[in-house]
Amino acid sequence: MTDSPSIVLFQTDLRLADNPALTAAVQRGKPLICLYVWNPDAKGYDKPGAASRWWLHYSLEKLSSHIQQTGNDLVIRTGQTAEVVSSLAAQFKTPRIFWNRSCEPAFRKIEHRLQTFLKGEGGDGTGFDGTNLADPDRIQTQSGTPYTVFTPFWKKLQTVLPPSPPLAAPQKLPSPPSTHLKSETLASLKLLPKIDWAHGLRNTWSPGEEGARSALKKFLLAPAKHYSTDRDRPDLPHTSQLSSHLHFGEISPRTLCQAITSRMGKCQSAQERKSLEAYLRQLGWREFARYLLYHFPETAQEPLYAAYKKFPWDDRSDFLAAWQNGLTGYPIVDAGMRELWQTGWMHNRVRMITASFLTKDLLLHWKAGADWFWDTLVDADLANNTLGWQWVAGCGADASPFFRIFNPITQGRKFDPDGRYVRKWVPELAGLPHKWIHQPWEAPPLLLVEAQVRLGETYPYPIIDHAAARNRALLAYRHFTKNKHSNTSSPTSDSGKCAST
DNA sequence: TTTTGAGTTGTTCGA
DNA sequence: GTCGAACAACTCAAA
Numbered sequence: 143m144t145d146s147p148s149i150v151l152f153q154t155d156l157r158l159a160d161n162p163a164l165t166a167a168v169q170r171g172k173p174l175i176c177l178y179v180w181n182p183d184a185k186g187y188d189k190p191g192a193a194s195r196w197w198l199h200y201s202l203e204k205l206s207s208h209i210q211q212t213g214n215d216l217v218i219r220t221g222q223t224a225e226v227v228s229s230l231a232a233q234f235k236t237p238r239i240f241w242n243r244s245c246e247p248a249f250r251k252i253e254h255r256l257q258t259f260l261k262g263e264g265g266d267g268t269g270f271d272g273t274n275l276a277d278p279d280r281i282q283t284q285s286g287t288p289y290t291v292f293t294p295f296w297k298k299l300q301t302v303l304p305p306s307p308p309l310a311a312p313q314k315l316p317s318p319p320s321t322h323l324k325s326e327t328l329a330s331l332k333l334l335p336k337i338d339w340a341h342g343l344r345n346t347w348s349p350g351e352e353g354a355r356s357a358l359k360k361f362l363l364a365p366a367k368h369y370s371t372d373r374d375r376p377d378l379p380h381t382s383q384l385s386s387h388l389h390f391g392e393i394s395p396r397t398l399c400q401a402i403t404s405r406m407g408k409c410q411s412a413q414e415r416k417s418l419e420a421y422l423r424q425l426g427w428r429e430f431a432r433y434l435l436y437h438f439p440e441t442a443q444e445p446l447y448a449a450y451k452k453f454p455w456d457d458r459s460d461f462l463a464a465w466q467n468g469l470t471g472y473p474i475v476d477a478g479m480r481e482l483w484q485t486g487w488m489h490n491r492v493r494m495i496t497a498s499f500l501t502k503d504l505l506l507h508w509k510a511g512a513d514w515f516w517d518t519l520v521d522a523d524l525a526n527n528t529l530g531w532q533w534v535a536g537c538g539a540d541a542s543p544f545f546r547i548f549n550p551i552t553q554g555r556k557f558d559p560d561g562r563y564v565r566k567w568v569p570e571l572a573g574l575p576h577k578w579i580h581q582p583w584e585a586p587p588l589l590l591v592e593a594q595v596r597l598g599e600t601y602p603y604p605i606i607d608h609a610a611a612r613n614r615a616l617l618a619y620r621h622f623t624k625n626k627h628s629n630t631s632s633p634t635s636d637s638g639k640c641a642s643t
Numbered sequence: 644t645t646t647t648g649a650g651t652t653g654t655t656c657g658a
Numbered sequence: 659g660t661c662g663a664a665c666a667a668c669t670c671a672a673a
Contacts, residue, residue, distance in 0.1 A: 283671060291650065291670055374652080427651080494652065533651085545665050546653045553653090612654085620666080647673080656664085 146234050147173040147318040151227055151241040153249055155272050155391035156205045157351045160308035162270035163240040170238060173318035175230065176209050176216050178202060179223040180331045187442055187524050188248040191517035193486040196340050197349050199333035201390045204350030206328065214315040218326045224255035236263045242272030245432040246524050247439040275395050275429050276302050278436040288437040290539045295433065296426045308397045342484040343520060347386065354387035358398065362405060369417035376489035377563040382421065386521035395425060431525040434539055442528050445537035454618060455507040464605050465500055466514055471604035473580050474554035475499050477567035486520035491557050497534040498548035503611040505618065508535035536619060544619035547612050554580035570600045
């Protein structure tokens with residue numbers, strides 16, 4: 143019994159380096175059961191989307207071989223996570239269970255059930271802080287409430303940065319007697335798509351801890367120096383490309399934070415310093431998203447501001463389909479949606495443009511956009527997705543003002559000035575000179591002929607007129623924001639029948 | 644308790 | 659072509 147093994151539950155922390163739960167388990171000095179549980183019956187946001195499952199498959203493959211190099215094995219099981227873990231724990235007579243805490247509602251339910259189980263067994267179960275820079279319970283306003291505005295949150299967070307140094311990856315993970323430890327095969331989880339649409343993904347990404355480290359190295363080598371100015375340019379490769387690695391926990395935010403701050407200490411140019419600060423701030427936004435989801439778990443489904451439940455979203459499925467397929471007639475929007483479809487990723491600036499187009503030009507529900515991103519992004523992250531969509535839609539924390547409506551033409555010209563991004567993803571427009579690449583419907587007919595563009599045939603006319611759509615959105619939002627909080631703060635108002643939350 | 648200053652990412656219009 | 663103001667009103671966080 144005293145030699146009973148420790149169970150290490152891997153969730154979205156698929157790494158050996160700087161993994162506090164794993165290191166604590168190793169320090170206990172007993173054999174380890176490294177466990178991953180896949181729940182095939184999970185639904186909605188409790189289950190990774192299709193593109194994300196592709197990444198998960200390869201990330202687990204890497205983790206598994208990494209663990210093998212330490213003399214142990216990754217045990218894969220299927221079922222309800224908490225039940226699988228506790229029955230395994232029971233089988234080995236009250237062992238210790240180690241895991242890293244998560245901000246996601248589904249994982250928190252699992253944690254809660256594990257804690258209940260362990261309590262009943264007289265065991266001990268506390269999650270470790272491995273996916274955040276700071277414990278979300280320790281960051282609060284002076285009045286003890288959670289922050290809902292980024293800037294004061296960021297100021298407060300910076301007072302605890304940089305975090306303690308990252309932990310080294312354990313070299314040896316002592317293995318338990320394996321006789322009772324059956325494992326499912328990775329293939330049996332069926333994470334890979336049935337129809338092979340993933341070649342675009344394969345050509346773009348290297349899931350796993352090693353891929354994460356080399357992405358960081360590559361980022362620090364050059365793009366990080368131009369990040370503050372060029373990160374908004376979808377035509378340039380100056381983003382970190384780390385989002386998915388971070389989501390699956392192949393690299394810890396602490397490791398990233400330390401790498402960035404240590405580089406800041408050495409850097410010579412003001413430009414590079416500014417860039418590193420800008421990147422750190424983005425890590426701050428990631429932290430803020432997790433913090434918000436932790437404190438307001440219902441926001442994955444519902445607007446943070448309850449009054450927005452009554453917003454008059456439109457419901458046109460043909461518009462939604464055009465947006466999803468990259469056939470809106472606005473080149474920068476279509477380029478983004480096609481980049482997403484083909485690579486499982488979209489540049490952040492273009493995420494904002496496409497999201498603004500969906501929620502403000504088309505007036506479609508932000509959840510429709512969030513659902514699509516959830517299914518198609520390899521870096522789909524519940525916290526980031528929720529914050530991002532609610533921010534754009536105007537119903538979330540620190541929300542974008544209602545009159546901030548992106549103009550797809552202006553944005554295209556500003557951030558893809560030569561049209562290189564559009565040409566890459568919307569090749570049927572490639573022959574157009576850059577003057578017209580962001581508004582082909584305005585191009586002189588002769589030029590269209592020369593470029594072999596036949597509007598309405600090879601490329602659609604705009605599905606909606608932006609100027610008119612903008613006015614419609616302004617009207618809807620203007621009328622609406624006046625009553626933004628009416629049903630939460632004044633139950634005596636005429637909207638009393640909707641006062642429930 | 645009250646007051647005060649501030650609040651990621653934009654666009655348009657008119658001087 | 660460039661620049662500043664207007665686009666609203668509200669909530670948050672701290673003093």
